[in-house]
Amino acid sequence: MGASEGTLLAAEAASMMPDDIAGLILYGVMAANLRETFTFIMTEGDFMRFRPLDSDGNAAVTKAEWEKYVKTHEFSKVDLNADGKFTVDDIKVATKKYLDAIDNNDYQVLQEWSEAAAALSVPENWFEDHFNHRENWTFLSQLTMPVGCFHGDADRMAPISAVQELESKAKNAGLSRMEFHYFEDLDHSLNIVTYFVDGKIPAGHQAIFEFVDRMAPTGSDH
Numbered sequence: 001m002g003a004s005e006g007t008l009l010a011a012e013a014a015s016m017m018p019d020d021i022a023g024l025i026l027y028g029v030m031a032a033n034l035r036e037t038f039t040f041i042m043t044e045g046d047f048m049r050f051r052p053l054d055s056d057g058n059a060a061v062t063k064a065e066w067e068k069y070v071k072t073h074e075f076s077k078v079d080l081n082a083d084g085k086f087t088v089d090d091i092k093v094a095t096k097k098y099l100d101a102i103d104n105n106d107y108q109v110l111q112e113w114s115e116a117a118a119a120l121s122v123p124e125n126w127f128e129d130h131f132n133h134r135e136n137w138t139f140l141s142q143l144t145m146p147v148g149c150f151h152g153d154a155d156r157m158a159p160i161s162a163v164q165e166l167e168s169k170a171k172n173a174g175l176s177r178m179e180f181h182y183f184e185d186l187d188h189s190l191n192i193v194t195y196f197v198d199g200k201i202p203a204g205h206q207a208i209f210e211f212v213d214r215m216a217p218t219g220s221d222h
Helices: 007-015 034-041 045-055 063-069 088-094 097-105 106-118 126-133 137-141 160-171 193-198 203-213
Strands: 024-027 145-150 178-183
Touching: 007 024, 007 045, 007 137, 024 203, 034 045, 034 097, 034 126, 034 160, 045 063, 045 088, 088 097, 097 106, 106 126, 145 160, 145 203, 160 178, 178 203
Parallel strands: 024 145, 145 178
Antiparallel strands: none
């Protein structure tokens, strides 16, 4: 079982010893290379925080929409390109330093970001290693055991579009034992924090348990 970066590690490990692995559970799937994934985090993923303000769902927050919900920050502070609306383009202005670092392989800048902003520290050369690492499909395409992929549409850390592309590749390759499950309004953890708040298992994790029930080996030897 793997989550986030762990989905890549689990798939790669399974490709190295397929006879020893009965199945994989992957959630918060890192379907693309970290270069593309981190670009998403610094652009569309970051903008997703403001999705509740976008009442008409047009991927743009107007001044009226902003002021209806936000009282602590002036609209001009987020409308960085001064075009009258708050969009991903404004996020790109704010994160330009890191987007440039991604484009230019400036690993030092990215490492400094991780030390200052990441919830967990990352090893030295982590970004460089990942940018040069093969993407998840390289390993998943080799597997014949059951694989369940679970992803929320509110995931700000790994783009759902990359998982959907992965699903298309799996279907085209005839990998019928690879399943994909998507969940509305669930985040990178499939909202597992809510379990510790109210004791209710979120839909994504419930689906994981159901997948295990369906796919786990049965018989006297297990």
